[in-house]
Amino acid sequence: MDTHTPASHEVKLSLQTDLTPAQAEILDNGAQQFLEKLVQRFASRVPQLLAARETRQAAIDAGTLPDFLPETAEIRNSEWKIQNIPTDLQDRRVEITGPVDRKMVINALNADVKVFMADFEDSFAPAWNEVLDGQRNLRDAVNGTIDYTNPENGKHYQLNDDPAVLICRVRGLHLPEKHLLWQGEAIPGCLFDFALYFYHNYQQLLAKGSGPYFYLPKLQAHQEAAWWSEVFSFTEDEFGLPRGTIKATVLIETLPAVFEMDEILYSLKEHIVGLNCGRWDYIFSYIKTLRNHPDRILPDRQVVTMEKPFLNAYSRLLVKTCHRRGAFAMGGMAAFIPSKDPERNEWVLNKIQTDKLLEANNGHDGTWVAHPGLASTAMAVFDGVLGERSNQLDISRSEDAPITAAELLAPCDGERTEDGMRHNIRVAVQYIEAWISGNGCVPIYGLMEDAATAEISRASIWQWIKHGKTLSNGQMVTKALFEQMLKEEMDVVKQEVGEARFAAGRYDEAAVLMSRLTTSDELVNFLTVPGYEYLS
Structure with a gap:
């Protein structure tokens, strides 16, 4: 594979801080030139996309409830499929998520899971040094050179022979990166995260039979998905790669997005491999989106579980929509962590089994855990349901009654204590x-x-x-x-x-x-x- 060397030119991005030699290695001239091209071409549209969110929200605040879009009915009603799912993403039955500090990256890639989602978003605080350290850690992981020695006890960590597949979650559209300015404005954090991970890793990933894979958070509309598709296509053209080399999984973690799942898949169909039930953010988005509607106020968060009608409808619609289009339907996060107390730990493992069995029986292709100690429990549930299959793309849920907007917006019972x-x-x-x-x-x-x-x-x-x-x-x-x-x-x-x-x-x-x-x-x-x- 040819090494891509962009024509040299003066980078106009304005760096607001000095770089250490190690940081300059990650934010080198080639990376900055590529980032600048992305920013020059795509950054100005981010404020427009965010403004469109506010316009839609104003209508909901004024009394209009979210619904499926009449103007995109043809996309929902016609038959089409996404492009393809790469071989190393065909089995995603258990994924672990977590931030990008060095020890975490090693432990997550070594866990009893199929995929590690390395996170620059919700489980990560994007301080500048940590952002650049995270990119270095992922580069070293992709190269197989990552290791870590605990300075307190001397314990050494390194990668196993068969680590999990790596997917990078970038920041949401709403988060800036204030350490780099373009025309006096902070650049979108998502473009920074995407550019550096792609630039430093795409060749090595492709050489070992994987690829540059991403999780896209917080999308609210298919126009935002289309923007990402353009970013991916531009990048593939820039580096001489076939269309569809870059693959993404989109989190459906906002209430507006659940009404546009077909459209999001369609807008990204060359690049997308699946959707994910980002349920915690989805609950937050339900509150935020319906904030002016006194009949849709949630109870204590502890009782808002996936058995609640509005969440169960969301899970089933995601499975049905994804599988109809040949895309994966990923389940949500188990936020529990193991306990040293045997009785409490048994309770935790039972909760995990119940939760994951609900997802597996709904037809999800895989699920998330937040702690390596829960991976084997989640894996056993999905092993039991999948049998010889790698995924559940064969579960169409086509016999289900259509899921309505009323079901997705259903009020949730429970006490406020x-x-x-x-x-x-x-x-x-x-x-x-x-x-x-x-x-x-x-x-x-x-x-x-x-x-x-x-x-x-x-x-x-x-x-x-x-x-x-x-x-x-x-x-x-x-x-x-x-x-x-x-x-x-x-x-x-x-x-x-x-x-x-x-x-x-x-x-x-x-x-x-x-x-x-x-x-x-x-x-x-x-x-x-x-x-x-x-x-x-």
Whole structure:
């Protein structure tokens, strides 16, 4: 394969910080030139795509409920298939997800899974040094040279002979990369993540029979998928690669996107291999999208499980839509982590089995776990259902009754409790504290929390305040009640983590940000946007 060497020219991207020699190796001139071409051609359309989201949201706020699009009915009603699924993505029965720090990358690739989704998004806080370290770690993993020695105990980590397939999840369209400016504006973080991972790894990946594979988060409309398809096609042309070399899996983790799954598949049909049930973000998006609708307010997040009608309908529609088009339908995340307490651990494993069996029986081709200790449990469930098959593309669900907008938007029963509200506050504050300190993936109360679960926590309370909802004990949820509970729960957190950890951390800043997000008149779209201001 020929090495691609772009014609040399002065890079007009403006770097806002000095690079160490190791960073300059990752953000070298060739990578910067390629990134600049992408930014020059595609960055200006990102604000337009984000503005279109706001226009659609304004209509929903005014009373129009989301629905399938009449203008794209022909795409939904006609017969077509996606282009193809590469050999090494034919079996994705269990995937592990996690951030891109060096030890995590090694452990995840060595886990009893088929795929590792290396994450620059929801389980990652995109501080500059960590972003570049992550790209270096993935490059070394692709080259097979990654290793790590724990400085405290000398334990050495290196890749097994047969590591999992690597997929890179880039940042969402809404997240900027403030360390690189184009015409005075921060560039889209997603283009930065995509450019560096592709540029440094595509040749080595293709040489070993894999390819440049991506997960695309937070899409809300098929126009956003079409934008990504253009980015991929331009890149393939730029590097002399056949159309469809770059492959993507799209997370259906926003409520608007569930009504455009056919259209998203169609817009990316040369490059897409499947859709994924990003259920935690989907729950957050349900709250955010329907924030003005008092009849669709969710209960405590602990009771919003996949058995709830609106979530079960989403899972089944995703399977039916994907398999009709020859695409994979990936299940959601098990956020539990193993426990050292045998009784608690048995409970966790039972929850995993129940959850994964529901997904497998719905026809999903695979599922996600957040911890290597749960991989074998999830694997056993899917092994049992799949039998000799590599996937479940043969499960069409074509006999199912059509799933309606009413089912996808169905109100969810369950209580709003004081315990639930207090738990939400503690989880959100602890997660925000970790995130603004540079850690986006945090074990809290037996769950591996990422940005999505913190988003649910603060958005739920915001919506309860907005609509004057009462808790099961009769208390009305107000800003004053929230502020009182926040103060009380900060004392609980201080007790739980210890005075020294609390004093050394950024808990007070996290509480201020939590308060700002929860009591604002307008619901802030993503906590990671104001949170990014805290990162270096």
